[in-house]
């Protein structure tokens with residue numbers, strides 16, 4: 001089969017399900033992965049023969065796209081903070097707003113007199129936060145926990161592929177009464193989407209991404225934050241920092257809870273869309 005025919009078949013198969021720009025974008029992403037061709041090379045090589053293996057790869061991708069599976073799961077990888085991460089159905093697909101959180105931490109550590117010596121990422125998923133921080137803070141001991149064995153397996157692979165050391169541990173943060181050690185920084189992007197927000201979400205997120213990574217009950221949406229704050233008060237070193245990614249609709253309640261718990265220096269940061277998305281506070285005894 002020639003490239004031009006492959007492209008035509010691909011577009012036809014998906015035309016009733018996705019806008020044409022999105023189909024073009026899927027096609028060039030998949031061509032780069034399977035054929036090693038950039039968008040320009042693809043346009044110049046319309047008569048190139050495609051191997052049977054690659055025709056099958058595209059056919060499988062079409063079937064998965066028809067089920068609205070995210071392209072990152074089909075590729076098995078995505079980029080985060082300039083690094084490549086494996087992803088699968090056990091891991092949330094890392095989001096751009098989480099890159100902003102990582103960036104905030106890194107910018108702040110550069111302006112501080114003392115560099116963090118130890119850091120814990122709670123609910124690590126693919127390991128995107130822990131691995132990208134470890135990559136950029138070479139003298140910091142980075143640890144990470146998650147309840148999901150499937151996610152931890154992927155996170156271990158991601159640390160290895162990106163050549164960093166991260167100490168992973170399986171832990172249910174909601175039941176755990178302790179952490180393994182004390183830290184200079186604790187960071188978390190915990191589940192924070194209320195059930196009532198499901199109707200605002202795309203079908204591909206709801207069907208394919210792990211529900212346990214995303215959702216909390218409408219009655220107790222700050223359950224993870226409250227538990228992590230209580231542990232942080234015990235396991236953050238004095239002057240240590242706590243960073244969270246947050247639900248834009250819950251920032252007020254979260255600030256009130258942090259004040260109640262005696263944390264200091266509370267600072268909210270908006271994401272590129274102007275939404276309350278990150279929060280930082282300090283443990284000062």
Ligand SMILES: C[S@@+](CC[C@H](N)C(=O)[O-])C[C@H]1O[C@@H](n2cnc3c(N)ncnc32)[C@H](O)[C@@H]1O
Pocket residue numbers: 091092093094095098122123124125126127128129145146147148151171172173174175189190191192212213214
């Ligand atoms: C919103 S995802 C964040 C994943 C990743 N850190 C990221 O930013 O892309 C939340 C993560 O918390 C984990 N998680 C859910 N419940 C947990 C629990 N009780 N204890 C520890 N981790 C939990 C999920 O498995 C998921 O990986």
